[in-house]
Structures are given as C-alpha cells and as structure tokens.
Amino acid sequence: MTTAIQENLLKLHSKLNRMSELVLEAVNESVDSLLDKDVEKAKRIKKGDKQINSIRWEIEEDCINLIATQQPVASDLRELIALLYIITELERIGDYAAGIAKLTIVMGDEPHIKPLIDIPRMRDIAVEMIESSMEAYIDKDERAARAIHIQDDAIDDLYKQVNRELISFMIENPSTITRCTYLVWIAHNIERMGDRVTNICERIIYLATGERADDL
Secondary structure, three states, rough: OOOHHHHHHHHHHHHHHHHHHHHHHHHHHHHHHHHHHHHHHHHHHHHHHHHHHHHHHHHHHHOOOOOHHHHOHHHHHHHHHHHHHHHHHHOOOHHHHHHHHHHHHHHHOOOOOOOOOOOHHHHHHHHHHHHHHHHHHHOOHHHHHHHHHHHHHHHHHHHHHHHHHHHHHHOOOHHHHHHOOOHHHHHHHHHHHHHHHHHHHHHHHHHHHHOOOOOO
C-alpha cells in the first residue's frame, strides 16, 4: 500500500529531477559558453542560477513540512534527510557553473591562450557523475554510488594537469598570467563539482546501508 509519505516522496523526486536537469544544463552550457566565448549565453546561465536556488528552497520547505506533519521514521526519515543534503550539494554545483559563467563574462572575447581540451573533459566527467548519482539516489544503489565517486580521481588528475600546463604558460609568457589565472579558477570550479558529487555518493551509501562512508 502506498503511504502518504511515499506519495510525497515521489513528488519530491520529480522536483529533484527538475533541479538536476537545470544544474546539468548550467554545467554543460557554462563550459560551452567559455569555449565559444559566448558572453550572452554566460549571462543567461548566471541569471538561471536563481531558478536552481528557488527549486532547492521549495524542496527544502516541502521536506520540512512533511517531517512536521507526517512524522516519518526509519527509512522514510533517512531518505528525507538525504534529500535535504543532496539538494544543498546540487545547489552548490549550480553555483560553480554560475561562477564559470561569471569568469567567461569577465574574459569577454579575449582569445584563448590555447585550444581548451582538458577543461571540457573535466566537465564531461562531472556531468556523467551528476547524472549517475541522481539515478543511484532514486534506486538507493550503494554499489553504483561507490563506483561513481571513483570518477572523481579522473577529474582531480585533469585538474592537476591543467594547473601544470597553465603555470608553464605563465612562466614562459607573463602576459598570459591573467587569462591563465581565470582558467585555473574555472578548472577549480569543475574540480569542486566532482567533490560535491562524492559527498552525494557518501549520503546515498548511508541511505542504502545505514553506514557512514566518510572515507570515499
């Protein structure tokens, strides 16, 4: 029999799905705007962050009301707490995408110092991690969550590679320091996205097993 709490959880999952779609769109397009030097697209991404934040607060309010009125226990309560945690992490990922958009606006139509290859690769891995983590949450799939977090190592490796390369550019040609610094910040934003998804995976593991996974 479907309980009122379970019916409400399904509605919350639908809202979470909408929020994650917007976050994924922002992450994808923030890097696209950088690659294309598309300032107008970057402005739309920055403005769209408000919608992500709005859905986050809506879900949070729904969760609090559900806890207050339905007094869920055991797995239902654990799922609501996990959901509150996950929307916070997603909202921060949206902030990182908006941060990339802001830097793209600052750089304007300045030429790239080189073809950008590793930053889009970092973005692609981050997007895959976000998509997979949302599926793992809905399925309460511990094994999938453990597998997803391993991808963060690939993002970290690319981040180090980007840093090394940009530092070389700055040493060889000090006139590139400002542009290289912006790119380092952009790469850092994507690296933090991977960390946030890892946090989500830890919460999914706790939801599925009741065991903490702080060592991911």
